[in-house]
Amino acid sequence: FALANLYSLTSIAYPAISCGANHFPPQEAAQVAIESVRQYSCNVKDVRFVLFERPIYDVFVKEWTNYSQKINQAANTTTTTTGERDRFRIASQSSLVSIRNCILCDEQQLPANREHLCTKCSESTRSMIFDKFLQRLCIAAEISFHELEKACKLLKPILNYYPLLYTPIQKFDQSIHPRDSAAEYYVQNQCNKEFRNTMPVAIVGDGNCFYNTFLKLAGAGTTTEASAVTSIELRARNIVELVLRINEYKTKYEPLETILDKFEDYVRKEMVHDTHFAAIWDLLSIPTVLNIDVISVYPKVNGDSDLHYQMLNVKRFSPLTSNETINDKQSKVDAPKTVRDVKLLFSHCNKPLKLGTVIQNWMPNHFVPLLNL
Numbered sequence: 246f247a248l249a250n251l252y253s254l255t256s257i258a259y260p261a262i263s264c265g266a267n268h269f270p271p272q273e274a275a276q277v278a279i280e281s282v283r284q285y286s287c288n289v290k291d292v293r294f295v296l297f298e299r300p301i302y303d304v305f306v307k308e309w310t311n312y313s314q315k316i317n318q319a320a321n322t323t324t325t326t327t328g329e330r331d332r333f334r335i336a337s338q339s340s341l342v343s344i345r346n347c348i349l350c351d352e353q354q355l356p357a358n359r360e361h362l363c364t365k366c367s368e369s370t371r372s373m374i375f376d377k378f379l380q381r382l383c384i385a386a387e388i389s390f391h392e393l394e395k396a397c398k399l400l401k402p403i404l405n406y407y408p409l410l411y412t413p414i415q416k417f418d419q420s421i422h423p424r425d426s427a428a429e430y431y432v433q434n435q436c437n438k439e440f441r442n443t444m445p446v447a448i449v450g451d452g453n454c455f456y457n458t459f460l461k462l463a464g465a466g467t468t469t470e471a472s473a474v475t476s477i478e479l480r481a482r483n484i485v486e487l488v489l490r491i492n493e494y495k496t497k498y499e500p501l502e503t504i505l506d507k508f509e510d511y512v513r514k515e516m517v518h519d520t521h522f523a524a525i526w527d528l529l530s531i532p533t534v535l536n537i538d539v540i541s542v543y544p545k546v547n548g549d550s551d552l553h554y555q556m557l558n559v560k561r562f563s564p565l566t567s568n569e570t571i572n573d574k575q576s577k578v579d580a581p582k583t584v585r586d587v588k589l590l591f592s593h594c595n596k597p598l599k600l601g602t603v604i605q606n607w608m609p610n611h612f613v614p615l616l617n618l
């Protein structure tokens with residue numbers, strides 16, 4: 246503003262200073278910015294806040310709204326001068342957000358006939374859409390859980406544009422399925438007998454093995470664009486599902502509390518990042534996302550006292566039902582019955598060392614699906 250006044254400028258653009266790489270808190274930045282406009286703007290008639298990221302934009306809108314309410318209140322109690330009131334033509338929140346931007350890129354304005362996605366975004370590929378989607382969740386998660394929640398709500402309508410119909414294959418086919426010999430060892434030696442007749446399928450261990458497991462089983466009849474569904478999409482869908490219904494999940498899975506990470510930390514620090522390992526949380530919501538049952542199989546390597554073994558071996562995880570779907574049950578009775586189970590093995594990339602050594606605290610680091618032979 247000192248320079249603007251020196252050069253008699255009448256308009257300036259104002260970014261969220263230091264909120265990017267320097268991680269200055271956006272709320273404080275907004276307060277400083279608004280206060281400096283109030284105190285130092287002098288001849289500047291037009292100040293535009295140029296805010297690149299949606300969460301930061303939202304913080305500025307909130308602070309500006311708070312500030313405008315304060316000023317308007319003060320104006321009503323006649324403590325401010327007419328001059329000050331005229332100089333601060335306060336925009337109400339509704340006029341600020343009436344510029345409708347694409348909810349995904351937040352860059353392009355929406356054409357009048359579109360509700361969520363700009364022309365440019367709706368023309369990009371499914372996988373590009375979800376790359377951007379997860380990126381947005383990631384940025385929001387950096388700020389706070391509340392911001393992540395808002396981002397999930399905002400972006401959720403996009404999921405409806407890309408229906409996901411998933412039919413998991415059940416049978417092992419040696420001509421197309423590579424087997425996982427380490428996992429085979431666990432199935433044959435440390436899992437319940439009922440699984441001896443199944444074969445673990447090799448899955449790439451790139452940090453996305455949990456999501457890759459479900460992609461690997463995407464059979465014919467899965468959504469028309471089956472090949473375009475990525476692990477990033479499944480991760481993004483799973484995050485939205487968990488974040489927006491977290492209280493329902495916490496209630497339903499209260500007995501698992503001892504083996505669950507604190508959700509708010511886990512989702513912000515791990516789950517929103519592509520290729521970060523999945524945790525038990527991911528397993529709780531994927532049945533709802535894919536409308537399947539997941540039967541988890543946990544090898545008894547650590548013996549009977551292992552809590553994970555007790556809670557995760559031969560457990561069926563089903564979609565979360567809401568009141569709505571319970572009422573729908575009657576009409577679903579006649580639907581053709583297809584097996585919609587996925588058997589998921591908690592495995593390890595390596596076989597345990599032999600020679601009868603007692604393995605202390607064996608921890609799985611890999612997921613693979615089991616298919617019927």
Ligand SMILES: [Zn+2]
Pocket residue numbers: 347348349350351352353362363364365366367
């Ligand atoms: Zn867009």
